Amino acid sequence: MTSQARSAFMAGFLLPATVLYALFVVMPVVQAFAFSLYRWRGISANRTFVGLENFRQLFADPIVWLAIRHNLLLFVGTSVVILAMAIALAHAIGHETGTARFLRAVYLFPQVISLVVVAILWMFILNPSFGILNATLKAAGLERWAIAWLGERSTALASIGVAHVWHALGFYIMLFAAALRTIPPDVMEAATLDGAMGLTRLRYVTLPMLWAVLRIALVYMAIGTMNIFSLVFLMTQGGPDRATEVMLTYLYEQAFKHSEFGYATALAVVNFVLVMALSGAILALFRHNPQEGRA
Amino acid sequence: MSTLYRWLINICLALFALSVVVPLLWVLMTSFKTGAEIFTAPWGLPHTLQWQNFVRAWQEAGIARYFMNSLIVTLAALAILLPVGAMAAYIFARYPFRGANWLFGAFLGGMMFPLFLTIVPLFLLLARLGLLDTLHGLTLVYVAYSLPFTVFVLTGFFQTLPQEMLEAALIDGCGHARAFWKVMLPLAKPGIIVVGVFNAIGLWNEYPLALVIMSSDERRTLPLGIANLLMVEQYQSDWGALFAGLVIVMLPVLLVYWLFRDRIHETMVAGALKG
Numbered sequence: 001m002t003s004q005a006r007s008a009f010m011a012g013f014l015l016p017a018t019v020l021y022a023l024f025v026v027m028p029v030v031q032a033f034a035f036s037l038y039r040w041r042g043i044s045a046n047r048t049f050v051g052l053e054n055f056r057q058l059f060a061d062p063i064v065w066l067a068i069r070h071n072l073l074l075f076v077g078t079s080v081v082i083l084a085m086a087i088a089l090a091h092a093i094g095h096e097t098g099t100a101r102f103l104r105a106v107y108l109f110p111q112v113i114s115l116v117v118v119a120i121l122w123m124f125i126l127n128p129s130f131g132i133l134n135a136t137l138k139a140a141g142l143e144r145w146a147i148a149w150l151g152e153r154s155t156a157l158a159s160i161g162v163a164h165v166w167h168a169l170g171f172y173i174m175l176f177a178a179a180l181r182t183i184p185p186d187v188m189e190a191a192t193l194d195g196a197m198g199l200t201r202l203r204y205v206t207l208p209m210l211w212a213v214l215r216i217a218l219v220y221m222a223i224g225t226m227n228i229f230s231l232v233f234l235m236t237q238g239g240p241d242r243a244t245e246v247m248l249t250y251l252y253e254q255a256f257k258h259s260e261f262g263y264a265t266a267l268a269v270v271n272f273v274l275v276m277a278l279s280g281a282i283l284a285l286f287r288h289n290p291q292e293g294r295a
Numbered sequence: 296m297s298t299l300y301r302w303l304i305n306i307c308l309a310l311f312a313l314s315v316v317v318p319l320l321w322v323l324m325t326s327f328k329t330g331a332e333i334f335t336a337p338w339g340l341p342h343t344l345q346w347q348n349f350v351r352a353w354q355e356a357g358i359a360r361y362f363m364n365s366l367i368v369t370l371a372a373l374a375i376l377l378p379v380g381a382m383a384a385y386i387f388a389r390y391p392f393r394g395a396n397w398l399f400g401a402f403l404g405g406m407m408f409p410l411f412l413t414i415v416p417l418f419l420l421l422a423r424l425g426l427l428d429t430l431h432g433l434t435l436v437y438v439a440y441s442l443p444f445t446v447f448v449l450t451g452f453f454q455t456l457p458q459e460m461l462e463a464a465l466i467d468g469c470g471h472a473r474a475f476w477k478v479m480l481p482l483a484k485p486g487i488i489v490v491g492v493f494n495a496i497g498l499w500n501e502y503p504l505a506l507v508i509m510s511s512d513e514r515r516t517l518p519l520g521i522a523n524l525l526m527v528e529q530y531q532s533d534w535g536a537l538f539a540g541l542v543i544v545m546l547p548v549l550l551v552y553w554l555f556r557d558r559i560h561e562t563m564v565a566g567a568l569k570g
Contacts, residue, residue, distance in 0.1 A: 009471045010390050017383035017442055018398070024439035025405050028413035028420060035416055043422050089311060092304040105556040106312050109319065112552045112559075113545050114500030116518040120525055120541060121318055124325075130534075132321060135337040166314070171563070178564045216567065227409045230502050234522055248411050256507060261415050268412045275409065 036266035042259045054266035075225040090176035107170035119234035122163040153243040179213040211289040219279045226275045247271045326538035348535035361520030369498045372437040380445035388453035405443035452486030
């Protein structure tokens, strides 16, 4: 086969994927940065270049700050809970036994069902009139704890956090369990012989050996909570009274309810920059393993 | 290890498993109840199984149509995605060329950008192309956004196939393209199946893109349709049908997942740890 024919074959094989990807993914990414510099209302070509005006307006918008705050609260709150539970359960699930594999499959159920189902399921659990949470509280005699969880400003965000943890936890258990299996058993044995058990072993042996995965997991959690949308959009629409408004629900409102395309794209760019900055900060902060060299 | 400690650990593992399974069983149980039972006895078993809930969901609430739309979009997207993705992955894995790393990096970069960064430009692009609110528009978008993961996994898979097979085929007078379709692609079947199942589950469940792209009721996909039923006032009185709808969305996914659970798990871990 001539080299010309070979090149034609390669180009032909690469072309369909490249064209689709360039048209629907790469071009919109590039455009996103450009559109954020325009005032653009509605689908019409009616747009004006306004430079950084959208960003100026955005940083003066109290709802944007509120949304960023909620995203960060969700990140901090859920990642602490997820890390603690995932590491403990991954540790407990132990080696590849039949039971472990069965449990792992069950733990991943929330990950494979649609977020729409997760959202509706939790709305039903938390429903004040027939939800199982309040029914259980009433049965236990805790009547005054039975409130409209998603309707109260004080509990709505935390309720969404609980649904998010339920959805995401299985993935992190699995991730840490896989990482734990890469620790050579003789290291664990040596630690046990040295008398390191339980929490001591977790702190001085297991955690340091999990460090690389811990870093990745934190970055994943940051990306997941900074880009949270479906759960919030379905469970509360950002309410009550914006108590659960996050970056992406506000973006959706600006773009698809008010047709403020320029402003919404500026929000998307800010959100992207925030995610990158947060991920970068996590990677830098967790670069050094505090136990390294001490063991 | 002490027995007490072992017991404590087992209880924790069982508790989390229950927290996953009990809500799902509750949905299943509630889908067989009458509207009155749902309110009066949230924990009680259904008095008689209300199969009519499923009939009403399927026929009156429009689930049948949403189900078909989801099926069409998912299958059409896979029918384009798998060959197109495999072809590109094969070149990246086996035919080094100048700029290959750069192009491969561009494909992987797609996994880094959050969906909502592109949602407004994408929406406007589809509007200009006349693809907004069409099943083929949604299909093409699904293919494009599934390409990074698909190309990433399949490239890794093609790299593991023995080079001798290709050489033998070429010596036997096979062209490069023919060698791909007749020899390499069949060898890559296990990889294609995993990526196919993975994408099928993801696309069947997809919500935000469908929310933005589809607007008319008759073209809604299943997650979109279910979410809409919840928000439309008239159906809030028919909780039984709504719960039945939830079962209809979940069941196919859970069945497919259960069949391929170990392979899916491996792919997830590998993707997360390498990616």
